Amino acid sequence: MKPMERTGNMHSVEFRVRDYECDLQGVVNNANYQHYLEHARHEFLVSKGISFAALHDEGLDLIVTKVEIEYKYPLRSRDSFVVTVNMAREGNVRIVFYQEIYRIPDNKLIVKAKITTAATRNGKPVFPAELIKQLGLE
Amino acid sequence: MKPMERTGNMHSVEFRVRDYECDLQGVVNNANYQHYLEHARHEFLVSKGISFAALHDEGLDLIVTKVEIEYKYPLRSRDSFVVTVNMAREGNVRIVFYQEIYRIPDNKLIVKAKITTAATRNGKPVFPAELIKQLGLE
Amino acid sequence: MKPMERTGNMHSVEFRVRDYECDLQGVVNNANYQHYLEHARHEFLVSKGISFAALHDEGLDLIVTKVEIEYKYPLRSRDSFVVTVNMAREGNVRIVFYQEIYRIPDNKLIVKAKITTAATRNGKPVFPAELIKQLGLE
Amino acid sequence: MKPMERTGNMHSVEFRVRDYECDLQGVVNNANYQHYLEHARHEFLVSKGISFAALHDEGLDLIVTKVEIEYKYPLRSRDSFVVTVNMAREGNVRIVFYQEIYRIPDNKLIVKAKITTAATRNGKPVFPAELIKQLGLE
Numbered sequence: 001m002k003p004m005e006r007t008g009n010m011h012s013v014e015f016r017v018r019d020y021e022c023d024l025q026g027v028v029n030n031a032n033y034q035h036y037l038e039h040a041r042h043e044f045l046v047s048k049g050i051s052f053a054a055l056h057d058e059g060l061d062l063i064v065t066k067v068e069i070e071y072k073y074p075l076r077s078r079d080s081f082v083v084t085v086n087m088a089r090e091g092n093v094r095i096v097f098y099q100e101i102y103r104i105p106d107n108k109l110i111v112k113a114k115i116t117t118a119a120t121r122n123g124k125p126v127f128p129a130e131l132i133k134q135l136g137l138e
Numbered sequence: 139m140k141p142m143e144r145t146g147n148m149h150s151v152e153f154r155v156r157d158y159e160c161d162l163q164g165v166v167n168n169a170n171y172q173h174y175l176e177h178a179r180h181e182f183l184v185s186k187g188i189s190f191a192a193l194h195d196e197g198l199d200l201i202v203t204k205v206e207i208e209y210k211y212p213l214r215s216r217d218s219f220v221v222t223v224n225m226a227r228e229g230n231v232r233i234v235f236y237q238e239i240y241r242i243p244d245n246k247l248i249v250k251a252k253i254t255t256a257a258t259r260n261g262k263p264v265f266p267a268e269l270i271k272q273l274g275l276e
Numbered sequence: 277m278k279p280m281e282r283t284g285n286m287h288s289v290e291f292r293v294r295d296y297e298c299d300l301q302g303v304v305n306n307a308n309y310q311h312y313l314e315h316a317r318h319e320f321l322v323s324k325g326i327s328f329a330a331l332h333d334e335g336l337d338l339i340v341t342k343v344e345i346e347y348k349y350p351l352r353s354r355d356s357f358v359v360t361v362n363m364a365r366e367g368n369v370r371i372v373f374y375q376e377i378y379r380i381p382d383n384k385l386i387v388k389a390k391i392t393t394a395a396t397r398n399g400k401p402v403f404p405a406e407l408i409k410q411l412g413l414e
Numbered sequence: 415m416k417p418m419e420r421t422g423n424m425h426s427v428e429f430r431v432r433d434y435e436c437d438l439q440g441v442v443n444n445a446n447y448q449h450y451l452e453h454a455r456h457e458f459l460v461s462k463g464i465s466f467a468a469l470h471d472e473g474l475d476l477i478v479t480k481v482e483i484e485y486k487y488p489l490r491s492r493d494s495f496v497v498t499v500n501m502a503r504e505g506n507v508r509i510v511f512y513q514e515i516y517r518i519p520d521n522k523l524i525v526k527a528k529i530t531t532a533a534t535r536n537g538k539p540v541f542p543a544e545l546i547k548q549l550g551l552e
Contacts, residue, residue, distance in 0.1 A: 018453045019466070020305050024298045024353065025194070030202050031172035031296065038168065039432045046492070052433070053491070056163070064168050068206045077300065077467070078460070156315045157328070158445065160438045162491060167434050177294045184354070190295070191353070215329070215438060216322070301470070306478050307448035314444065332439070340444050344482045 011044040011085040014104070017075050027074035033111050034067065037099050040083035041115070050134055059121050060128060062095065066116040072109050080104040089137045093118050093125045149182040149223040152242070155213050165212035171249050172205065175237050178221035179253070188272055197259050198266060200233065204254040210247050218242040227275045231256050231263045287320040287361040290380070293351050303350035309387050310343065313375050316359035317391070326410055335397050336404060338371065342392040348385050356380040365413045369394050369401045425458040425499040428518070431489050441488035447525050448481065451513050454497035455529070464548055473535050474542060476509065480530040486523050494518040503551045507532045507539045 015036055023029040042052065055061065075081060086098040094116055101111040119128035132138055153174055161167040180190065193199065213219060224236040232254055239249040257266035270276055291312055299305040318328065331337065351357060362374040370392055377387040395404035408414055429450055437443040456466065469475065489495060500512040508530055515525040533542035546552055 018449070019456050020299060020307065020449050020452060022300045023296060024190075024300075024302055025199070026300055029296050030176065030205070031169045034169035034172060035432070035434050038434060042433050052162075061163070064209055066206070066208050067168070068204070070204050071202055156311070157318050158311050158314060158437060158443050161434060162436045162438075162440055164438055169434065173294070173296050176296060180295050300466075301475070306452065306481070307445045310445035310448060328438075337439070340485055342482070342484050343444070344480070346480050347478055 011040070011047060012082045013040040013043050013085075014080065014082050015039075017077055017079045017081070019077050022077050025074075027076055030071065033069065033071070033101065033113075036081075036083050036101065037067075037069075037097075037111075037113055037115065040085050040099065041097055044085040044087075048134055050131070055131070060126070060131070061120050062117050062128070062131070063120055064115060065094075065118050067113065068115075069111060069113045071111055073103075075101075075103065075110055081110060087135065087137065089132065090116070092127045095119070095128075095132075095135070095137065149178070149185060150220045151178040151181050151223075152218065152220050153177075155215055155217045155219070157215050160215050165214055168209065171207065171209070171239065171251075174219075174221050174239065175205075175207075175235075175249075175251055175253065178223050178237065179235055182223040182225075186272055186274075188269065193269070198264070198269070199258050200255050200266070200269070201258055202253060203232075203256050205251065206253075207249060207251040209249055211241075213239075213241065213248055219248060225273065225275065227270065228254070230265045233257070233266075233270075233273070233275065287316070287323060288358045289316040289319050289361075290356065290358050291315075293353055293355045293357070295353050298353050303352055306347065309345065309347070309377065309389075312357075312359050312377065313343075313345075313373075313387075313389055313391065316361050316375065317373055320361040320363075324410055324412075326407070331407070336402070336407070337396050338393050338404070338407070339396055340391060341370070341394050343389065344391075345387060345389040347387055349379075351377075351379065351386055357386060363411065363413065365408065366392070368403045371395070371404075371408075371411070371413065425454070425461060426496045427454040427457050427499075428494065428496050429453075431491055431493045431495070433491050436491050441490055444485065447483065447485070447515065447527075450495075450497050450515065451481075451483075451525075451527055451529065454499050454513065455511055458499040458501075462548055464545070469545070474540070474545070475534050476531050476542070476545070477534055478529060479508075479532050481527065482529075483525060483527040485525055487517075489515075489517065489524055495524060501549065501551065503546065504530070506541045509533070509542075509546075509549070509551065 017028055021028050021032045081101055081103050084100045088096050090096045097115040099113045099115060103110055119126050119131060155166055159166050159170045219239055219241050222238045226234050228234045235253040237251045237253060241248055257264050257269060293304055297304050297308045357377055357379050360376045364372050366372045373391040375389045375391060378384065379386055395402050395407060431442055435442050435446045495515055495517050498514045502510050504510045511529040513527045513529060516522065517524055533540050533545060
């Protein structure tokens with residue numbers, strides 16, 4: 001199964017490991033995978049016409065409340081990889097992102113993650129009706 | 139309850155947020171909490187006389203296989219905080235770290251995390267008998 | 277000469293290298309020294325009662341226009357070090373920071389840097405009269 | 415003048431700003447430009463068939479001894495940009511990289527840098543004859 005065949009409703013972004021992202025052990029530092037996952041989510045939201053800055057100016061924020069990341073296999077210097085983004089609604093305020101990282105070209109599973117986010121308006125949890133609509137999660 | 143009173147078997151490390159760790163939203167970027175948690179774990183292991191470099195030279199690695207992090211409240215520029223480390227054995231190859239981040243001085247809970255690690259020798263899962271002993275987890 | 281004896285007008289901040297700041301070569305990644313230098317400058321300004329946030333709210337920014345950094349010797353995992361900050365006025369809009377990094381406890385010179393900053397109000401260069409006064413650079 | 419027309423002997427790499435690279439002021443943090451410059455240099459060397467890992471295994475390292483970076487204009491979230499790499503020999507042990515960062519598509523100059531590197535074998539300065547040849551700097 002190639003990355004391109006996984007993309008039904010899914011969004012995916014390609015990256016290459018940069019040397020400064022690796023640590024003493026010669027592999028990508030664990031925290032950097034969270035950067036990759038975040039960047040892929042933001043690219044996905046932009047592709048849906050959603051701008052964090054514009055939302056924030058209207059007082060609406062989508063904040064991460066929980067991350068669960070399973071590290072299956074490490075990436076090394078100059079590895080290419082794809083980060084996928086899939087999404088579901090959970091209750092009234094939570095939007096959950098299911099994400100995976102696959103090495104290219106052998107499609108090896110590197111990371112599997114579930115990222116839970118909540119909508120807040122001026123710091124208080126809200127039902128983000130319009131956002132839900134824009135994301136096709138109604 | 140003050141940080142100092144939480145320290146039974148527990149190790150804790152104090153930090154202050156640096157400006158470059160904050161992002162566009164004016165709060166610490168989510169991935170940086172993972173850096174704080176990692177640094178506190180490494181300080182803890184060093185306090186037990188355990189050196190990653192020495193272990194690695196003997197072929198033994200303690201690798202992170204899963205992180206679960208709940209974000210309760212954000213840290214901001216120049217906030218002081220303490221990261222706690224507590225630990226338990228899980229099965230034969232896994233050592234689990236329970237960690238919390240509290241803001242200083244009001245002791246507000248910022249992050250709650252469970253970090254699962256596995257011992258590997260030359261890439262294969264092993265029972266880290268000596269490490270278990272050094273950590274007092276027998 | 278110990279770090280404490282260097283502090284005439286000077287400000288200094290102590291750090292310890294964190295593992296995630298090191299790269300594949302086992303030494304601190306070059307860009308991270310810029311983080312250390314920045315953090316020490318901000319701590320210095322705070323010690324003079326100067327808050328970037330408050331300045332920014334009044335429309336005044338102190339922006340870095342040039343960095344010159346000489347790398348003399350690398351820092352490694354868990355090294356302790358001190359970052360010094362000294363300062364001078366250059367012309368009407370520039371404030372220059374002279375900074376050094378010394379390893380502790382052997383006082384080995386690690387980095388020597390000159391950081392040039394300019395004051396801007398709403399993006400235009402200005403003479404920061406009040407800031408110059410607060411910093412004792414009149 | 416478009417980026418593509420600047421590439422005579424020059425190598426260039428395209429990037430897009432990721433949100434986590436921006437700081438409190440809403441612009442890319444100064445240290446991150448050093449990451450961009452480094453990544454472009456490494457890509458350039460790889461394009462010349464030069465592997466840091468292989469060199470390092472033979473005991474030869476190309477280490478950065480000085481950086482001079484002029485910050486002309488800030489990059490913001492999601493800006494696209496190109497990093498150029500040009501190179502010259504300086505004396506017997508130094509190889510100097512001249513690098514620029516231009517925003518895409520308006521070609522605005524963002525950063526101008528000179529990065530000085532020295533070849534060392536087992537920590538001692540050496541004349542890197544073979545490297546000089548591979549890089550076409552004879």
